[in-house]
Amino acid sequence: MSDSKHIAFLGLGVMGGPMAGHLLRAGHTVTAYNRTPARAQAWRDRFGSDGAAHIAATPAEAARDAQIVISCVGNDDDLSQVMRGPDGALATLAPGGLVIDHTTVSARIARALAQECADGGLHFVDAPVSGGQAGAENGKLAIMCGGTPDAYAAAEAVMAAYAARMVHIGGAGAGQTAKMVNQICISGIMAGLSEAVRFADAANLDMDKVLDAISGGAAQSWQMENRWKTMAADEFDFGFAIDWMRKDLGYAIEEAKALGVSVPVTALVDQFYGEVQALGGGRQDTSALIRRLPKGRR
Amino acid sequence: MSDSKHIAFLGLGVMGGPMAGHLLRAGHTVTAYNRTPARAQAWRDRFGSDGAAHIAATPAEAARDAQIVISCVGNDDDLSQVMRGPDGALATLAPGGLVIDHTTVSARIARALAQECADGGLHFVDAPVSGGQAGAENGKLAIMCGGTPDAYAAAEAVMAAYAARMVHIGGAGAGQTAKMVNQICISGIMAGLSEAVRFADAANLDMDKVLDAISGGAAQSWQMENRWKTMAADEFDFGFAIDWMRKDLGYAIEEAKALGVSVPVTALVDQFYGEVQALGGGRQDTSALIRRLPKGRR
Amino acid sequence: MSDSKHIAFLGLGVMGGPMAGHLLRAGHTVTAYNRTPARAQAWRDRFGSDGAAHIAATPAEAARDAQIVISCVGNDDDLSQVMRGPDGALATLAPGGLVIDHTTVSARIARALAQECADGGLHFVDAPVSGGQAGAENGKLAIMCGGTPDAYAAAEAVMAAYAARMVHIGGAGAGQTAKMVNQICISGIMAGLSEAVRFADAANLDMDKVLDAISGGAAQSWQMENRWKTMAADEFDFGFAIDWMRKDLGYAIEEAKALGVSVPVTALVDQFYGEVQALGGGRQDTSALIRRLPKGRR
Amino acid sequence: MSDSKHIAFLGLGVMGGPMAGHLLRAGHTVTAYNRTPARAQAWRDRFGSDGAAHIAATPAEAARDAQIVISCVGNDDDLSQVMRGPDGALATLAPGGLVIDHTTVSARIARALAQECADGGLHFVDAPVSGGQAGAENGKLAIMCGGTPDAYAAAEAVMAAYAARMVHIGGAGAGQTAKMVNQICISGIMAGLSEAVRFADAANLDMDKVLDAISGGAAQSWQMENRWKTMAADEFDFGFAIDWMRKDLGYAIEEAKALGVSVPVTALVDQFYGEVQALGGGRQDTSALIRRLPKGRR
């Protein structure tokens, strides 16, 4: 296949594993690196039928013969570890190569890596995703991208393997800041929804009828349509974890400070998520925000 | 027409005027009362072509020969004035009559009026609406109802003239508490959206591209789809006014206290709306919440 | 004694009982009314040794031969009940009489009663207190007063029996608004202190040493000096109850809205107090605000 | 003088300059380093009369012949620059030496430096101060200290030159966390006070009388006693700057997250301070928090 590439994929977690699988299915050769080797084995067992799936012991090794490096790890520190230093991917990726980072990290590190790549003759795209585990499995992620037009164009052709929607927002870091915008919106929505569900429940309202009455209007949200019933049923064991959300909100709050804007409700909700973590809910869905609110007198 | 009714309509404002117009169109006889008489004249001039539109000098006079009384005034005090006392509609409506209130008021007064009606052999439905001026004009309101099954059934047949959706939520007051749930959700959404728009603007992002990237996912809301661009353009002169919103949130916060539930973000947003009122934005759309947030350093 | 007065005292609760006792000790004749008769008996048994303590069955009866009516009941509704209507004190107090209200109520009702008194040829002083049960017992209350200079002068002479400090703030209602200022300040202080104690504890700091280090500087407050150690020890069973505080904050938030000012942290803390009520802490001291904050990982 | 020491002092700013001056007065030999050389000259001109005041070009040079290194710079990055690397003080301070840091920084860097010092045979005390510029000028600072008992004992003898109060809170980092406790308390106090002043002003109350009435009771605070009148007069040009406060709150919020505690009001006030920065108030006193609140309708 003419546009088949050699791709180094770093981080085979809940998101990265299936994304790397889609790349194989699209005909690319993938050399994967995962910090915990067992997970790399499991990934090859699951996706790697035809010899196009390889495993490397370090990011540098994975990137050595690659044209493209794609990462999806945890946070700023993690990203720094897989990219920088003698074992990092940037040490071996040949000039002209492309780096796509799908990790949700700070705009600061995205801009720094873009600069480091530029200095080394590499292209960089910050490309955080939304759509969750389901989106990664089904190849239906939404991807927000920052980088030069050339870098984006090259990245788009590859990311198409697992994207339902790709948008080139702007220059380096713009993908990350767009993702922050997304998380800021969700914070407010979840705060209102949590209070609304507790209120409706305490008022002894028929939860389905309330949803029916209000979900077609100005109070509607994706979260209302998808989480109202589960929140009312105290079900939180799916979706995007609060521990991840606090990481993302931390970056958003830091960036807001740098931009000179105030995000009071976001900062408050971040603290409220801390209360849910203290209740043991860190691995639960962001809709578990409701857990910190005592139930009413009903 | 067999199901043509004699209806007293109290309050021909932005919402009530067109609603009463739809009743005429549906074949009912409407005797309207408006505190400011000129508005009643204007209403008859606009809607009353065939002699079915009458004007009364007091609510009591309007209700005297009516089978149904419908109100859409401002707040608790206003509702009390048009319903109670010697000039109020309850003084003259004949036993067996039906009262439908479309005003957004407290659940307390809704329950009290339901009781007063029951004591007088009348039926009562609290029936706050959503959908705004456009919904009233187009006859496409969503109506949340509280009351007995019989009362609701009778009300439904009439309200169909201007409703796109009617839901019988529960007993007396349940319509109002469902509306409060709606407003609590909107508070959180608007808070997040305001911070997000300011953030995106300060980050110098292309606002249309951000919307494109995030409006299909977990951050989506009706408000995002309908207000993102106008907020980014500082346009707030349409839609549901902040002065009304603070009234509604006041009732919601009071009811939350009575129900023993906490609504911290709602209470905070209510205060933030107070800051926008102080900036002169009381008559602007609820999306003007963003006005209290300084623009970033950009 | 030349300045001995006939005083009707309404409400012999935690605050009112000892206050009325001080009036007896100061040589006044006191006719007391308490809704629950047993409490009036207990009061006379405790304070009424020399025949100057009488008990009346209604506020109106207590006020019939009085020159001064003093009230210390619960909230707006309670105050309205003991003052207004055929059994209320205003029905029988002779023209020229003075009404002093020590209840913490809304400025609205204070202004309304001042007007009603003026219409009936009576003087009115709104005179909420601070200093708590200990202040009432020891006669060391601080009293914030609103009313005409004449009314205040007359009230001052009597209130001296139980006051450590009396300040004439301004016209009718000014005593109540000053008390609201007091409660707004306390809300912020308690919020900071709660978070600080949890933080210090989670950081495993020696709580006494921290107090020693910071209580002499810019972070100092009466609450820090008096509640730091008890909060650290989870002791909340003394002082001003959260149920009362929420009443007071409700009036303050309502008044802020009327005044066109925003009180976001006060409104937030009010909701947080609601969470403590839901945890069963309504009768505990305002410092129990800390209870809603989970303890750290320590 | 037997306990006269050779001291390297890094950072001759608003705080450090006068502190280093007190050390000279106490008989120590001080070699000062300041990033901007002119400031070092000005310092020697002001304080260095008898030949005990020297100036070095780098922290390493200042520390070469010193027994003690004292720093008072800006933030974590600044501290790292003056301590670490080839030009940093740790590169030259002889084993057995003592490092005292008066900068308000993160507990993380304090613990890291303590460890680095221990590894190099040095003692380290984190010793943030309170008392402001006046305290530094008058030698009346309160100092919160973290470190080993030996390190603290050695530091105490020297810091006495400018301290009114020194408290050894605990191990490395405990000085910084105690300072965070201080700033958390202040955040809540300033939030309440800001809303209270705006409220009192809108209610048209006599500000002096309100202060008189409430400053003796449960709402009292150092800030109330010292800032009530200046806030009411819109005077903010003195005292601890908001830019510094946000730095401190940033560290506190980060540490709270690490400790697993929630600081919602602190996080909210931090954002509100961001709004005051956007209004141009970053260099103003923390009491300028009130500036973000619109004045009432008065």
Ligand SMILES: NC(=O)C1=CN([C@@H]2O[C@H](COP(=O)(O)OP(=O)(O)OC[C@H]3O[C@@H](n4cnc5c(N)ncnc54)[C@H](OP(=O)(O)O)[C@@H]3O)[C@@H](O)[C@H]2O)C=CC1
């Ligand atoms: N506007 C909107 O988008 C929406 C509004 N609502 C709710 O619907 C209700 C009406 O809103 P809207 O129509 O926009 O308001 P308007 O101000 O346009 O109309 C209010 C009507 O009530 C009458 N009224 C008010 N007070 C009294 C009184 N004391 N005695 C007699 N009549 C009185 C007014 O009479 P007069 O002409 O003399 O002033 C007027 O007819 C409110 O509760 C609002 O919250 C709900 C959803 C959307």
Ligand SMILES: NC(=O)C1=CN([C@@H]2O[C@H](COP(=O)(O)OP(=O)(O)OC[C@H]3O[C@@H](n4cnc5c(N)ncnc54)[C@H](OP(=O)(O)O)[C@@H]3O)[C@@H](O)[C@H]2O)C=CC1
């Ligand atoms: N406790 C404190 O530390 C402080 C309290 N305050 C304020 O002082 C006021 C009184 O507080 P406190 O004394 O503690 O309260 P208590 O509950 O101890 O006493 C309340 C008194 O009011 C009477 N009362 C209440 N409702 C009515 C009614 N509807 N009709 C007739 N009598 C009524 C009660 O009668 P009965 O015995 O029949 O219940 C009782 O005598 C409150 O407004 C409170 O906010 C102010 C500062 C400090």
Ligand SMILES: NC(=O)C1=CN([C@@H]2O[C@H](COP(=O)(O)OP(=O)(O)OC[C@H]3O[C@@H](n4cnc5c(N)ncnc54)[C@H](OP(=O)(O)O)[C@@H]3O)[C@@H](O)[C@H]2O)C=CC1
């Ligand atoms: N001001 C106050 O009221 C209080 C301040 N503090 C804390 O004390 C510390 C100092 O405050 P303050 O004296 O007011 O601040 P100033 O800005 O007046 O002084 C800061 C000093 O640090 C030096 N400095 C900053 N960054 C560096 C760097 N990267 N390398 C070398 N030197 C550097 C500056 O050098 P240069 O002259 O070259 O800029 C200057 O000497 C801060 O952490 C502050 O939070 C604590 C309590 C009260």
